[in-house]
Amino acid sequence: xxxxxxxxxxxxxxxxxxxxxxxxxxxxxxxxxxxxxxxxxxxxxxxxxxxxxxxxxxxxxxxxxxxxxxxxxxxxxxxxxxxxxxxxxxxxxxxxxxxxxxxxxxxxxxxxxxxxxxxxxxxxxxxxxxxxxxxxxxxxxxxxxxxxxxxxxxxxxxxxxxxxxxxxxxxxxxxxxxxxxxxxxxxxxxxxxxxxxxxxxxxxxxxxxxxxxxxxxxxxxxxxxxxxxxxxxxxxxxxxxxxxxxxxxxxxxxxxxxxxxxxxxxxxxxxxxxxxxxxxxxxxxxxxxxxxxxxxxxxxxxxxxxxxxxxxxxxxxxxxxxxxxxxxxxxxxxxxxxxxxxxxxxxxxxxxxxxxxxxxxxxxxxxxxxxxxxxxxxxxxxxxxxxxxxxxxxxxxxxxxxxxxxxxxxxxxxxxxxxxxxxxxxxxxxxxxxxxxxxxxxxxxxxxxxxxxxxxxxxxxxxxxxxxxxxxxxxxxxxxxxxxxxxxxxxxxxxxxxxxxxxxxxxxxxxxxxxxxxxxxxxxxxxxxxx
Amino acid sequence: xxxxxxxxxxxxxxxxxxxxxxxxxxxxxxxxxxxxxxxxxxxxxxxxxxxxxxxxxxxxxxxxxxxxxxxxxxxxxxxxxxxxxxxxxxxxxxxxxxxxxxxxxxxxxxxxxxxxxxxxxxxxxxxxxxxxxxxxxxxxxxxxxxxxxxxxxxxxxxxxxxxxxxxxxxxxxxxxxxxxxxxxxxxxxxxxxxxxxxxxx
Numbered sequence: 166x167x168x169x170x171x172x173x174x175x176x177x178x179x180x181x182x183x184x185x186x187x188x189x190x191x192x193x194x195x196x197x198x199x200x201x202x203x204x205x206x207x208x209x210x211x212x213x214x215x216x217x218x219x220x221x222x223x224x225x226x227x228x229x230x231x232x233x234x235x236x237x238x239x240x241x242x243x244x245x246x247x248x249x250x251x252x253x254x255x256x257x258x259x260x261x262x263x264x265x266x267x268x269x270x271x272x273x274x275x276x277x278x279x280x281x282x283x284x285x286x287x288x289x290x291x292x293x294x295x296x297x298x299x300x301x302x303x304x305x306x307x308x309x310x311x312x313x314x315x316x317x318x319x320x321x322x323x324x325x326x327x328x329x330x331x332x333x334x335x336x337x338x339x340x341x342x343x344x345x346x347x348x349x350x351x352x353x354x355x356x357x358x359x360x361x362x363x364x365x366x367x368x369x370x371x372x373x374x375x376x377x378x379x380x381x382x383x384x385x386x387x388x389x390x391x392x393x394x395x396x397x398x399x400x401x402x403x404x405x406x407x408x409x410x411x412x413x414x415x416x417x418x419x420x421x422x423x424x425x426x427x428x429x430x431x432x433x434x435x436x437x438x439x440x441x442x443x444x445x446x447x448x449x450x451x452x453x454x455x456x457x458x459x460x461x462x463x464x465x466x467x468x469x470x471x472x473x474x475x476x477x478x479x480x481x482x483x484x485x486x487x488x489x490x491x492x493x494x495x496x497x498x499x500x501x502x503x504x505x506x507x508x509x510x511x512x513x514x515x516x517x518x519x520x521x522x523x524x525x526x527x528x529x530x531x532x533x534x535x536x537x538x539x540x541x542x543x544x545x546x547x548x549x550x551x552x553x554x555x556x557x558x559x560x561x562x563x564x565x566x567x568x569x570x571x572x573x574x575x576x577x578x579x580x581x582x583x584x585x586x587x588x589x590x591x592x593x594x595x596x597x598x599x600x601x602x603x604x605x606x607x608x609x610x611x612x613x614x615x616x617x618x619x620x621x622x623x624x625x626x627x628x629x630x631x632x633x634x635x636x637x638x639x640x641x642x643x644x645x646x647x648x649x650x651x652x653x654x655x656x657x658x659x660x661x662x663x664x665x666x667x668x669x670x671x672x673x674x675x676x677x678x679x680x681x682x683x684x685x686x687x688x689x690x691x692x693x694x695x696x
Numbered sequence: 697x698x699x700x701x702x703x704x705x706x707x708x709x710x711x712x713x714x715x716x717x718x719x720x721x722x723x724x725x726x727x728x729x730x731x732x733x734x735x736x737x738x739x740x741x742x743x744x745x746x747x748x749x750x751x752x753x754x755x756x757x758x759x760x761x762x763x764x765x766x767x768x769x770x771x772x773x774x775x776x777x778x779x780x781x782x783x784x785x786x787x788x789x790x791x792x793x794x795x796x797x798x799x800x801x802x803x804x805x806x807x808x809x810x811x812x813x814x815x816x817x818x819x820x821x822x823x824x825x826x827x828x829x830x831x832x833x834x835x836x837x838x839x840x841x842x843x844x845x846x847x848x849x850x851x852x853x854x855x856x857x858x859x860x861x862x863x864x865x866x867x868x869x870x871x872x873x874x875x876x877x878x879x880x881x882x883x884x885x886x887x888x889x890x891x892x893x894x895x896x897x
Binding site: 491492493494496497517521524525 | 714715716718719720724727728776777778779
């Protein structure tokens with residue numbers, strides 16, 4: 166619709182004049198008494214104060230070029246709670262993320278990393294992934310880089326486990342610091358968006374800036390704000406995406422991700438990320454601290470509901486079963502817990518199966534088996550069991566006129582490779598670079614041609630990652646014998662083939678070049694001019 | 697790769713059988729307690745005292761008629777894992793019940809039919825081998841009988857009935873045979889040995 170009106174040449178002419186006027190003067194005119202409509206005009210509005218949206222805000226304010234721009238972050242939740250977050254030692258939130266080295270570098274670049282509670286961020290250098298049916302295993306260990314790259318002295322982290330709230334805390338601190346140094350930045354939290362709309366021409370006056378083409382938000386506090394650019398960081402059901410009439414393509418996996426914060430046997434070191442593929446989906450145990458790990462167990466909605474409601478002791482026994490026992494045993498017990506009266510002592514069932522599995526093994530064999538398994542689960546932190554539905558989505562476009570989508574609003578991925586938020590941060594990084602470059606060249610930030618640079622950089626890459634994770638999900642959803650045989654052969658092959666394995670690791674870590682990862686530098690910023 | 701190929705060999709099939717048992721409550725009880733079937737654990741005289749229509753009495757009558765005892769079975773030697781060895785043993789120990797349930801006598805065509813039945817049930821390679829090569833010992837009439845009625849019955853019945861590895865036979869002695877059959881979804885094999893010979897003649 167807007168695209169069509171552009172084509173009328175006289176209209177385009179006036180529009181260009183007005184845009185040029187605006188982009189030069191919006192910031193400077195701000196101190197003059199203005200009509201209400203104008204006060205509520207922003208250069209950039211970010212809708213959604215989750216990690217992706219807030220990181221975009223932090224990224225924008227970290228560039229000196231953005232200093233003169235007026236930015237708003239709109240969030241339905243109360244962000245002051247994030248800002249006042251004081252962590253309790255030994256207690257971890259169940260909402261965690263595995264940050265790739267690329268994401269870490271980005272967070273360093275925008276001044277967020279140093280503001281995090283760094284002792285609550287746990288790097289890991291080893292990851293083991295195995296097939297529940299055939300036991301075929303692949304081990305990722307970054308010491309491989311010290312062998313192939315002479316300049317790498319100690320093994321770099323594969324990823325860093327961090328709580329979402331920790332990231333939000335650091336990001337908000339960064340934004341506050343920018344505000345204190347004079348950045349025009351409004352945090353509009355505790356506020357819902359009633360409506361996203363394009364303002365009609367009726368209120369227009371000759372001397373006012375034409376806001377008619379600007380996307381506007383009608384807020385629950387009664388205000389209406391308009392932005393030259395509206396960024397949807399507003400999650401999987403993005404209202405911004407709906408406003409821009411962008412379709413979201415994909416499907417729902419009939420699966421839920423069950424999360425929990427686990428207490429592990431403190432006698433065993435906790436330095437490895439573990440993932441076992443069961444026919445219903447993978448279960449991952451990721452280190453947060455000594456004796457504490459985060460769990461994500463992908464399973465059917467019915468089992469997920471049961472896992473959340475059974476007693477804590479039963480839950481722990483079942484997690485141990487899911488990691489250590491035969492898939493048939495896992496399946497049986499998961500069926501039983503769905504009944505209200507199953508009459509089973511799960512801890513006893515687990516002990517019996519472990520005994521049966523180890524019966525013919527020598528003590529050395531048992532010890533070597535234990536080395537290849539995560540520490541025993543001995544408890545679950547109360548109130549940390551939760552679940553979320555798994556989806557694959559990709560928006561048909563990431564941008565429209567005056568609109569850009571980032572993070573979950575643009576795409577949703579299966580969590581099996583822990584790439585969701587990392588992709589979102591990459592979106593943020595690229596979009597932020599595109600916008601900063603736009604400012605440098607005096608461009609209209611909402612211009613579709615500018616925004617398209619972001620989309621063209623991110624779209625295909627996100628799609629490749631989305632589809633890679635989808636293929637892995639499918640590959641491991643089957644128990645069909647020849648398929649299990651083929652995938653096990655493939656996994657063992659890759660495991661034995663160091664070069665291929667290190668390339669896969671680099672891809673998943675978001676680094677193309679290990680050298681630059683080891684010494685994080687600003688050069689790692691995606692160079693938009695080359696696109 | 698060797699381990700992956702193991703899926704298709706005997707150990708792989710035994711594991712599969714064990715996994716099927718793990719997936720059912722009765723199968724798990726059997727695996728946990730590992731009951732054995734021998735003259736030490738079964739009181740044959742008690743079975744003889746049961747009413748003639750009962751499963752227990754039919755079973756002991758079959759043993760007596762065939763001149764075999766629950767103890768005349770080869771021990772399991774070549775399976776290292778104790779649980780899998782037990783599964784193998786259980787399979788052998790339950791074989792005689794299949795005769796009672798299916799009404800198949802101890803003749804070559806009947807045993808071949810039973811091997812087909814067990815092959816469909818368990819997937820164990822040795823049952824498959826007997827099922828495929830067993831008919832070599834038969835004459836053409838017997839082979840035709842197998843092909844036309846016994847094998848179709850074995851495949852049909854073996855694939856639709858309950859998983860017999862998970863059946864707690866010890867609990868069913870006093871049941872009437874017809875009830876046991878109904879419970880397990882088994883119907884007798886087509887018993888037309890003489891008839892079919894006559895038709896052929």
